[in-house]
Structures are given as structure tokens and as C-alpha cells.
Amino acid sequence: MKFLIVEDEESLRNSINQYLTVEGNICDHASTYEQGYQKLSIYDYDCILLDLTLPDGEGLQLLKYLKKINKADGVLIISARNSLDQKIEGLSLGADDYLIKPFHLSELYARVQSIVRRRHFNGNSIFHFNEIEIDTTAKETKVNGKPVYLTRKEFELLLYFVVNKNKVISKAAAVVHIWGDDADMADSFDFIYTHIKNVRKKLTDSGCKDYFHSVYGVGYKFTDS
Amino acid sequence: MKLFSSYNRILAIITLTGLIVIGFLFYQTLGQYINKQIDDHLYEELLEVRDFTHVKNILPSPDGFDDVIVDYKKINKLSDKRKYFADTTFYNPKKKHDESARYLKTALLLNRQPYEVMIMASKFERQEQIKSIILIILLPVIILLLILWLVNRILIKRMWLPFRQLLINIKAFNINQEKVFEPVQTNIEEFRELNNAVLEVSLKVKSDYKEIKLFTENASHEMMTPLAVINSKLDTMLQSNALGKEESEILADLYKATSKLTKLNQSLLLLVKIDNDQLQDKEEIDLKALIEEKISYFQEFIQKRELQVETKISAFSVFANRSLIEILINNLFSNAIRHNNDGGSMMVTIKNDSLIFSNTGSRTGLHPQKIFERFYKDNASDGTGLGLAILKQVCLKQNYELSYNYNQEYHQFIINFKSSENKS
Numbered sequence: 001m002k003f004l005i006v007e008d009e010e011s012l013r014n015s016i017n018q019y020l021t022v023e024g025n026i027c028d029h030a031s032t033y034e035q036g037y038q039k040l041s042i043y044d045y046d047c048i049l050l051d052l053t054l055p056d057g058e059g060l061q062l063l064k065y066l067k068k069i070n071k072a073d074g075v076l077i078i079s080a081r082n083s084l085d086q087k088i089e090g091l092s093l094g095a096d097d098y099l100i101k102p103f104h105l106s107e108l109y110a111r112v113q114s115i116v117r118r119r120h121f122n123g124n125s126i127f128h129f130n131e132i133e134i135d136t137t138a139k140e141t142k143v144n145g146k147p148v149y150l151t152r153k154e155f156e157l158l159l160y161f162v163v164n165k166n167k168v169i170s171k172a173a174a175v176v177h178i179w180g181d182d183a184d185m186a187d188s189f190d191f192i193y194t195h196i197k198n199v200r201k202k203l204t205d206s207g208c209k210d211y212f213h214s215v216y217g218v219g220y221k222f223t224d225s
Numbered sequence: 226m227k228l229f230s231s232y233n234r235i236l237a238i239i240t241l242t243g244l245i246v247i248g249f250l251f252y253q254t255l256g257q258y259i260n261k262q263i264d265d266h267l268y269e270e271l272l273e274v275r276d277f278t279h280v281k282n283i284l285p286s287p288d289g290f291d292d293v294i295v296d297y298k299k300i301n302k303l304s305d306k307r308k309y310f311a312d313t314t315f316y317n318p319k320k321k322h323d324e325s326a327r328y329l330k331t332a333l334l335l336n337r338q339p340y341e342v343m344i345m346a347s348k349f350e351r352q353e354q355i356k357s358i359i360l361i362i363l364l365p366v367i368i369l370l371l372i373l374w375l376v377n378r379i380l381i382k383r384m385w386l387p388f389r390q391l392l393i394n395i396k397a398f399n400i401n402q403e404k405v406f407e408p409v410q411t412n413i414e415e416f417r418e419l420n421n422a423v424l425e426v427s428l429k430v431k432s433d434y435k436e437i438k439l440f441t442e443n444a445s446h447e448m449m450t451p452l453a454v455i456n457s458k459l460d461t462m463l464q465s466n467a468l469g470k471e472e473s474e475i476l477a478d479l480y481k482a483t484s485k486l487t488k489l490n491q492s493l494l495l496l497v498k499i500d501n502d503q504l505q506d507k508e509e510i511d512l513k514a515l516i517e518e519k520i521s522y523f524q525e526f527i528q529k530r531e532l533q534v535e536t537k538i539s540a541f542s543v544f545a546n547r548s549l550i551e552i553l554i555n556n557l558f559s560n561a562i563r564h565n566n567d568g569g570s571m572m573v574t575i576k577n578d579s580l581i582f583s584n585t586g587s588r589t590g591l592h593p594q595k596i597f598e599r600f601y602k603d604n605a606s607d608g609t610g611l612g613l614a615i616l617k618q619v620c621l622k623q624n625y626e627l628s629y630n631y632n633q634e635y636h637q638f639i640i641n642f643k644s645s646e647n648k649s
């Protein structure tokens with residue numbers, strides 16, 4: 001997939017670039033409004049990661065321009081502004097999602113995937129990971145063709161890991177993905193362990209290999225290597 | 226007491242006592258004057274009686290005079306020649322009722338016989354005269370006073386009108402609203418001065434407040450980008466395969482610290498947002514359904530601490546902004562879970578338009594006012610210290626009554642929704 005990162009903060013741009021450039025994703029970047037404008041005019045992207053505050057302009061203007069030239073690129077706004085009005089304005093201008101800074105890169109990627117999924121497959125997309133099959137529309141999980149019953153939170157978690165496969169997911173990121181703003185309530189993020197344990201058990205019980213690897217108490221990695 | 230009624234009361238007391246004193250003195254002087262006149266008249270009568278006896282050597286008939294009654298009484302010896310004047314009453318046979326009268330009593334030698342003579346004159350007509358005079362003088366005075374009082378009342382009411390308006394405007398002034406303080410149009414110098422002073426103060430307060438808010442907002446915003454950088458770098462670092470146990474632990478701590486900072490920032494921004502009344506759209510919210518939804522949402526947190534959750538909720542809905550109510554419920558839940566003991570219990574009750582969250586926790590009650598202050602934390606708490614401040618702010622904005630008390634080992638937070646309807 002091809003992404004455009006419009007972000008003026010260089011180190012953040014690089015991190016996003018580095019994270020997304022796996023398994024064949026291509027990232028283009030722009031650090032100013034002008035650069036973004038030019039890239040948007042020439043190329044097509046699967047998803048545009050758009051920062052709203054740019055040194056020489058307003059990110060929302062790029063969004064307007066995109067609509068004007070009738071491009072159907074997915075747009076994910078990444079902004080430190082989290083006022084409701086901004087969110088509504090962005091979404092009503094045609095952005096697909098709105099992610100507030102600071103975010104976890106794994107969360108960013110999950111959101112981007114979800115946008116691409118909605119754009120290209122009408123939301124109907126099936127993820128395969130060896131013997132696991134995840135239907136994001138029907139919210140169904142199958143192992144070797146046999147359905148596995150997962151709760152909503154467990155399903156979200158598994159999808160999150162599959163999207164970010166081969167990446168280490170911190171417990172903090174996983175907790176934020178499920179509970180959002182209220183994630184800090186737990187003294188530690190240990191209780192995500194219970195959920196992972198449940199998913200693991202349900203998967204292995206239905207004859208699946210255990211792909212969850214824990215990383216020294218920081219997090220987990222979903223990989224078959 | 227109002228200024229006007231206090232002023233009126235003093236005025237009324239002074240005029241009434243003045244009126245009574247003046248009336249009394251007036252009446253007394255008039256009475257004295259009339260008594261003196263009658264006494265002169267009686268004395269003349271006495272002279273006439275003497276002359277009569279001198280000339281005619283007989284006693285005049287008792288009713289020989291027109292307007293006086295003369296009485297004789299034989300006495301043994303002429304002891305006292307002094308004249309006595311005094312008041313009395315007598316029966317007037319013509320008018321058939323008692324009348325007050327004035328008499329002159331003295332002893333006389335008539336035909337060398339000592340007699341006691343009493344000459345009596347009716348005071349009735351004179352008294353009637355006094356009454357008329359007093360009425361004629363006092364009535365207009367009283368009427369005049371009444372008119373003055375009425376005019377005064379109307380005038381003062383009109384004169385204080387700008388003051389009243391000013392007061393209404395001051396009360397309506399809200400630091401959070403875009404509307405500035407509305408000055409009152411008036412010709413009265415004092416009120417104009419007051420008006421200007423209030424206007425100036427309001428503008429100053431408003432600009433100061435705005436500045437502080439803007440500062441908070443900007444500072445929070447500016448912190449978000451570096452936080453995003455830190456977070457993304459941590460995520461990148463996490464992907465490195467060279468992470469040992471020690472590095473992992475450091476990384477975990479760093480994650481925790483950034484998440485705390487993020488939460489703090491977001492809470493500050495949220496406070497500013499609530500202050501700014503940015504969350505305005507209202508809708509009907511089923512509180513019962515919302516609480517049930519939140520219980521399942523917080524289920525993991527509740528299970529982890531092995532809390533017993535009890536609910537006593539009847540169907541209840543409020544008309545408010547959904548985000549605000551969710552913040553409210555979230556904060557109440559997170560508060561009750563966070564500050565609970567492991568294996569403790571919590572209770573959610575809706576009763577008489579009030580939502581009550583009770584939970585076990587520390588064994589002592591907390592300060593009922595201080596806990597709602599920003600950044601107030603007890604030693605055991607590792608939150609941002611803004612949760613309850615946000616709770617308070619939401620309630621304040623919605624005119625809900627928020628109170629805390631400690632009752633039989635339960636910390637209780639009570640929100641009364643009813644008070645908002647009464648006020649608006």
C-alpha cells in the first residue's frame with residue numbers, strides 16, 4: 001500500500017515512516033502544506049496521514065482541495081487538537097478518521113488499515129494469518145475453517161495484533177486500543193494479560209498454533225517466526 | 226432590610242412621633258387658652274352676681290343668666306375667700322346628656338350671710354371648636370404627608386431602577402460566556418460611575434481569564450507534539466530485537482510516564498473545553514442503560530480488584546450533552562474503582578432524581594470541599610488529581626448539585642439532577 005505522511009515534525013514523520021514501511025508498504029512524505037499540495041496533485045495514495053497544523057498552512061485546506069479534485073484517497077487526520085468542533089469539521093470535510101496525538105504507532109496502523117479496508121473492500125476484508133481467518137465485516141474468526149467464538153474485546157485485540165503482525169505491541173498500546181482514554185485507570189497494564197491469555201487459549205483449543213510471544217513484560221508480539 | 230424600607234421606616238417613625246407631639250402640644254395650648262377665656266367669663270359673672278346683690282340685695286335666680294348656671298349654698302362661716310377654677314361635668318337638661326364644663330367656686334357674703342357660690346359654664350361648644358380647629362389643621366398635614374410618602378416611593382423606585390438593572394446585569398454576567406457585561410443607560414452620576422467601574426472590572430476579569438485559558442490550552446497543545454514524538458520513538462525502540470530484560474522494563478516505565486502525561490494534558494484540555502461551554506448539543510440520555518453499559522466496559526477493572534458491584538437503578542433519563550454525561554459517569558466509575566480496596570464493594574443508586582456512587586476505600590472521610598480542587602490528591606492516589614475537578618466542573622456547568630460524604634465506611638458521591646431544572 002502507498003501512504004502519504006503530511007507532518008511537519010521530522011522525528012515523528014520518520015518514526016511513522018519507519019513503522020509503516022514493512023511488508024511492502026510505501027511511504028511518501030511532505031513536511032509543508034506546499035509539498036503536500038504538490039504530492040496530492042500528482043499521485044494517488046491508499047491513505048493520507050494528515051497533520052492539521054502545518055508551518056505554511058492549514059491541513060484542512062488540503063482536505064478541501066482533495067475533495068475538489070475528486071480524489072478518493074483515504075484520509076486519517078493526526079492532530080493535537082482534540083476539540084469536538086475540529087473533529088466534526090474534519091470528518092464532515094471527508095476525512096475518514098481522526099487520531100489525537102500522542103498515539104501509538106500500532107494504533108495508527110490499525111486505523112489506517114481500517115480506512116483502507118473500508119475504501120477498497122467496502123469494509124469487507126478478510127485477513128489471513130496461516131490457519132487463522134478473520135472476517136472484519138462479520139466479526140468472525142475461523143481457525144482451519146472452524147469458527148472460534150471471541151468476545152468483542154477479544155476480537156478487537158486479535159485483529160489489532162494481526163494487523164500489526166511481526167511487531168511488538170506494548171501493553172499500553174493494547175490497553176489504549178481497547179479502553180481509550182480510560183486506560184490509565186489500571187495501576188499496571190497487567191490485566192491485558194487476561195485477555196491475551198483468553199484469546200490464546202481459544203485459538204490453541206481449536207487447533208491453532210500459539211503465535212503470541214511475550215516480550216519481557218513490555219508487551220506481546222504476534223508472529224510465527 | 227432594603228435601603229428604601231429602612232429609610233422609610235425612619236421617616237415614618239419621625240413623622241408619626243412629630244405629629245403626635247405637635248398634636249398633643251397644640252391641643253394642650255388650645256385647651257389652656259379656652260380655659261382661660263371661660264375663666265375670665267366666669268369671673269365676670271361672679272362680679273355681676275356681686276353687683277346684683279349689692280344693687281338689689283337679693284340673690285339672682287340661679288338660671289338668671291343665659292349661658293351659665295349659678296348655684297348658692299349657705300355655709301356656716303366665711304372661711305375661704307379664694308376662688309377655685311376647675312373642670313367638671315354636668316347634666317344638660319335641654320340637650321339631655323352630660324357635658325363637660327368649667328366652674329368657679331368661691332365664698333361670698335350676700336346680705337351678710339356667707340354663701341358658697343358656684344358658677345358653671347359649659348365647655349361643650351368650645352371643645353367642639355377645638356376639635357374642628359385641630360381637624361382642619363391636622364388633616365391637611367396628614368394628607369400632605371401621605372402624598373409626600375407616595376411621591377417619594379415612586380420617585381425612589383424610579384431613581385433606583387438603573388441600580389436594579391445593574392444588579393441584574395451583574396448577576397447575569399458569566400465569565401465563560403462570550404457576552405460582555407451590559408452597561409445600563411442612566412443619567413444619574415453615581416450609577417454611571419458604578420456602571421463604569423463594574424464594566425471595567427468585568428472586562429479585566431474576562432481578559433485575564435481568557436488569557437489563562439488560552440495559556441492552558443496552548444501549553445497543553447504544545448506538549449502534545451513532543452509527547453507524540455516520544456511515544457513514536459518508544460514504539461520504534463520496542464521493535465528492535467536487541468531488547469534485554471532491563472531495557473524492556475525501562476521502556477515499560479517510560480510508556481507509563483508518557484501515558485500519564487498524556488492523560489494530564491487531555492484532562493486539562495477537557496477542563497478548558499468544559500469551561501468554554503464547547504459541549505452544548507443536548508439530548509435525552511437513558512442513564513440506566515448508560516450505567517449498565519459502563520459496568521460492562523469497566524468489567525476488567527472491576528474483576529481485577531475483585532469488587533462487588535451492586536446497582537439499585539430505576540429508569541431515569543436526563544437531558545444533557547452526551548459527552549459530558551459520559552465523562553461524568555466515567556469519572557465516577559473510575560474514582561470508585563481506583564480508590565477502592567481489593568475485594569471491596571461499590572454501589573450505584575438512582576433515587577429521587579439523584580445518582581449516588583458509594584464505595585469502600587480508605588477508612589477515613591475526605592475533605593468534602595478540597596477533594597474537588599484541581600490537583601488535590603491523597604497520598605495513595607496515583608491519578609492526575611483532575612478527575613474530581615472535572616466532575617465538579619461538569620456538574621457546575623449543568624447546574625447539578627454535587628456533594629460528597631462519608632457514611633459508615635462508604636465514600637458517597639451524590640449528584641442531584643433535579644436542581645438544574647429548578648434553576649433554569
